[in-house]
Amino acid sequence: MAFVMITFTLAATDGAARAGVLETPHGPVETPVFMPVGTQGTVKAMTPEELEAVGARIILGNTYHLHLRPGEAVVERLGGLHRFMNWKGPILTDSGGYQVFSLARLNKVDETGVRFQSHLDGASLTLTPESAVAIQQALGSDVMMCLDHLVAPTADARTLREACALTARWAERCKAMVEKTGARRSGNALFAIVQGGTEQELRRESAEALMETGFDGYAIGGLSVGEESAAMHDTVAFTAPLLPASQPRYLMGAGEPEDLLQAVGAGVDMFDCVLPTRNARNGTLYTRRGKLNIKQARFREDGGPLDPDCACPVCRDYSRGYLSHLFRAGEILSMRLNTYHNLHFFLSLLREARAAILEGRYARFAAAFLADFRGGGDR
Amino acid sequence: MAFVMITFTLAATDGAARAGVLETPHGPVETPVFMPVGTQGTVKAMTPEELEAVGARIILGNTYHLHLRPGEAVVERLGGLHRFMNWKGPILTDSGGYQVFSLARLNKVDETGVRFQSHLDGASLTLTPESAVAIQQALGSDVMMCLDHLVAPTADARTLREACALTARWAERCKAMVEKTGARRSGNALFAIVQGGTEQELRRESAEALMETGFDGYAIGGLSVGEESAAMHDTVAFTAPLLPASQPRYLMGAGEPEDLLQAVGAGVDMFDCVLPTRNARNGTLYTRRGKLNIKQARFREDGGPLDPDCACPVCRDYSRGYLSHLFRAGEILSMRLNTYHNLHFFLSLLREARAAILEGRYARFAAAFLADFRGGGDR
Numbered sequence: 001m002a003f004v005m006i007t008f009t010l011a012a013t014d015g016a017a018r019a020g021v022l023e024t025p026h027g028p029v030e031t032p033v034f035m036p037v038g039t040q041g042t043v044k045a046m047t048p049e050e051l052e053a054v055g056a057r058i059i060l061g062n063t064y065h066l067h068l069r070p071g072e073a074v075v076e077r078l079g080g081l082h083r084f085m086n087w088k089g090p091i092l093t094d095s096g097g098y099q100v101f102s103l104a105r106l107n108k109v110d111e112t113g114v115r116f117q118s119h120l121d122g123a124s125l126t127l128t129p130e131s132a133v134a135i136q137q138a139l140g141s142d143v144m145m146c147l148d149h150l151v152a153p154t155a156d157a158r159t160l161r162e163a164c165a166l167t168a169r170w171a172e173r174c175k176a177m178v179e180k181t182g183a184r185r186s187g188n189a190l191f192a193i194v195q196g197g198t199e200q201e202l203r204r205e206s207a208e209a210l211m212e213t214g215f216d217g218y219a220i221g222g223l224s225v226g227e228e229s230a231a232m233h234d235t236v237a238f239t240a241p242l243l244p245a246s247q248p249r250y251l252m253g254a255g256e257p258e259d260l261l262q263a264v265g266a267g268v269d270m271f272d273c274v275l276p277t278r279n280a281r282n283g284t285l286y287t288r289r290g291k292l293n294i295k296q297a298r299f300r301e302d303g304g305p306l307d308p309d310c311a312c313p314v315c316r317d318y319s320r321g322y323l324s325h326l327f328r329a330g331e332i333l334s335m336r337l338n339t340y341h342n343l344h345f346f347l348s349l350l351r352e353a354r355a356a357i358l359e360g361r362y363a364r365f366a367a368a369f370l371a372d373f374r375g376g377g378d379r
Numbered sequence: 380m381a382f383v384m385i386t387f388t389l390a391a392t393d394g395a396a397r398a399g400v401l402e403t404p405h406g407p408v409e410t411p412v413f414m415p416v417g418t419q420g421t422v423k424a425m426t427p428e429e430l431e432a433v434g435a436r437i438i439l440g441n442t443y444h445l446h447l448r449p450g451e452a453v454v455e456r457l458g459g460l461h462r463f464m465n466w467k468g469p470i471l472t473d474s475g476g477y478q479v480f481s482l483a484r485l486n487k488v489d490e491t492g493v494r495f496q497s498h499l500d501g502a503s504l505t506l507t508p509e510s511a512v513a514i515q516q517a518l519g520s521d522v523m524m525c526l527d528h529l530v531a532p533t534a535d536a537r538t539l540r541e542a543c544a545l546t547a548r549w550a551e552r553c554k555a556m557v558e559k560t561g562a563r564r565s566g567n568a569l570f571a572i573v574q575g576g577t578e579q580e581l582r583r584e585s586a587e588a589l590m591e592t593g594f595d596g597y598a599i600g601g602l603s604v605g606e607e608s609a610a611m612h613d614t615v616a617f618t619a620p621l622l623p624a625s626q627p628r629y630l631m632g633a634g635e636p637e638d639l640l641q642a643v644g645a646g647v648d649m650f651d652c653v654l655p656t657r658n659a660r661n662g663t664l665y666t667r668r669g670k671l672n673i674k675q676a677r678f679r680e681d682g683g684p685l686d687p688d689c690a691c692p693v694c695r696d697y698s699r700g701y702l703s704h705l706f707r708a709g710e711i712l713s714m715r716l717n718t719y720h721n722l723h724f725f726l727s728l729l730r731e732a733r734a735a736i737l738e739g740r741y742a743r744f745a746a747a748f749l750a751d752f753r754g755g756g757d758r
Contacts, residue, residue: 046712325449326421
């Protein structure tokens with residue numbers, strides 16, 4: 001196989017918003033795009049066929065989880081992550097940095113990398129910039145992420161600045177690792193992650209350091225970790241335009257519709273979040289008129305569709321009363337139908353956003369969508 | 380709608396084995412047939428579309444569970460059980476008698492009916508022959524079952540005989556209830572349940588008493604509740620020929636392939652069991668070479684299909700290594716894929732049994748199947 005890198009082409013801009021196409025070894029992805037999260041080699045409750053039917057074009061895999069179980073060596077022996085999970089489209093893998101920060105017991109961070117304990121069995125493990133790349137190469141990822149060092153956005157300025165500098169040095173080492181091994185691992189692109197909390201000056205320094213090294217794309221990391229929504233929006237609006245216009249921009253982990261639409265308006269192209277899938281399993285469902293919780297007693301005998309404005313098979317074939325029953329009974333089908341619907345909502349939202357950008361009406365689209373979404377939650 | 384009853388037509392016999400067609404208001408069902416169990420208004424982990432794709436033609440619904448939650452009145456208001464769960468084929472509902480015996484805390488059985496406590500919230504409830512029919516009518520069942528009184532097959536002869544006599548009197552009352560209400564509830568057929576433990580004389584008395592009243596079909600109940608396999612086989616072989624040759628015969632709750640094939644050979648037409656679905660969720664999977672447990676360490680890096688002799692999409696698209704990973708990770712997709720495969724196994728088994736009967740080679744088919752199934756479990 002020839003050495004294939006991803007390419008990114010802009011089809012249109014509308015203000016700062018962009019409509020593009022990301023070409024990958026596993027097919028093209030129209031942006032802006034929402035990437036469902038497949039933590040453990042499966043997007044929870046969904047088959048690959050359903051992911052395709054609901055409109056997913058690229059999914060995310062978690063390096064941390066797959067490294068722990070079943071291990072990247074097993075995945076590689078069984079044909080790589082695509083074949084392992086039978087997903088034929090592109091896969092972006094994160095670096096594991098975020099999970100080490102949020103899930104594992106972090107023992108030590110130094111220049112070399114991170115030492116942590118597995119949340120599964122307490123085993124002591126390390127992750128270095130080089131091993132994070134090697135794991136993602138073994139998985140066969142289309143888009144790999146550099147190992148980053150994430151600290152809470154409430155940390156003091158010096159801690160935040162040091163985390164940014166370490167993230168930049170680790171990114172250089174990730175790139176060197178890819179260049180050393182690239183010839184035998186074709187097709188893996190590498191994105192770097194801008195850090196810096198909600199400090200504009202740090203975000204600028206972080207972006208410039210990474211751009212000097214040069215990557216295939218840039219992510220905005222360290223957000224959606226508990227900071228105020230306005231602070232996140234300001235940081236995204238400030239950071240996105242600092243990044244190269246010709247390359248993809250990826251906001252990591254943000255997921256509420258308001259956050260996605262704001263970031264698209266600021267020029268972000270790619271998104272991932274567990275919100276639609278996790279909320280689905282908890283009974284929180286997204287409709288054009290706002291979120292609803294299917295647990296509420298008022299839905300028990302409601303013969304209407306979950307969202308009258310939705311064209312998905314769940315809204316076509318089942319009543320709120322049935323969904324309410326399945327949830328109360330703890331049935332697997334509850335998680336399946338809820339997940340399908342929520343993913344349909346998020347994937348449609350970004351597909352419609354793209355259409356609006358192409359037609360030069362993005363601001364109006366976003367305003368109208370949010371007016372409905374915020375105004376109708378109680379109906 | 381006209382008053383439609385089910386009809387049963389024999390297409391062929393081969394020894395005592397029969398191939399037939401059961402016509403119902405929701406379409407024809409070729410017999411012998413396996414009916415997946417949809418306890419709470421869903422066959423666990425499956426959509427109706429998948430049930431159809433995997434070859435299910437009739438499913439079972441549980442009167443006890445649906446009466447408790449969401450209640451038959453809710454199901455009826457939401458369009459009946461077919462519409463509620465979006466299943467377009469026929470549904471057989473049990474009477475609730477077995478669940479009262481096995482799940483609930485049974486407080487009292489007398490001539491009137493049974494008083495018991497809900498296993499969900501301890502609420503005190505009653506079930507009478509008339510209310511069991513009324514619940515099934517409200518659900519919109521295609522085939523209803525008479526309320527029966529089940530006692531352990533190890534009970535003394537007098538208890539067993541009294542249970543049979545009570546079951547026969549209750550069956551009469553069920554039939555009277557259907558005749559009284561039949562005009563407005565079209566399409567519901569009514570089957571009676573032969574009891575009598577493993578005592579041939581009691582089975583004969585029970586069958587004769589029910590046949591004197593006359594029903595649309597007859598079930599063999601009270602088996603597969605802990606007795607020896609040989610005693611079950613003997614009882615089925617003795618009881619099936621006592622029942623009218625022109626009407627469907629249904630063995631309740633038996634599910635291991637050996638039991639199904641033996642009963643088909645004895646002239647039984649219909650089966651239901653939770654084994655394929657429950658075992659799937661526990662990681663026990665059926666292959667042509669025997670059962671295997673996907674939990675075993677030897678499957679972790681196994682790139683081969685679950686069952687090399689199976690044509691189902693799970694065996695086509697996924698490796699044993701991936702199924703092993705999904706099970707260990709506790710993923711919903713594990714329960715989905717395992718359930719799909721196991722149902723494919725059971726539904727195919729009975730479809731192949733029918734083909735063999737039509738071609739007059741049932742005994743050879745069953746012997747060859749069991750030789751493979753018993754001989755190869757360890758491969």
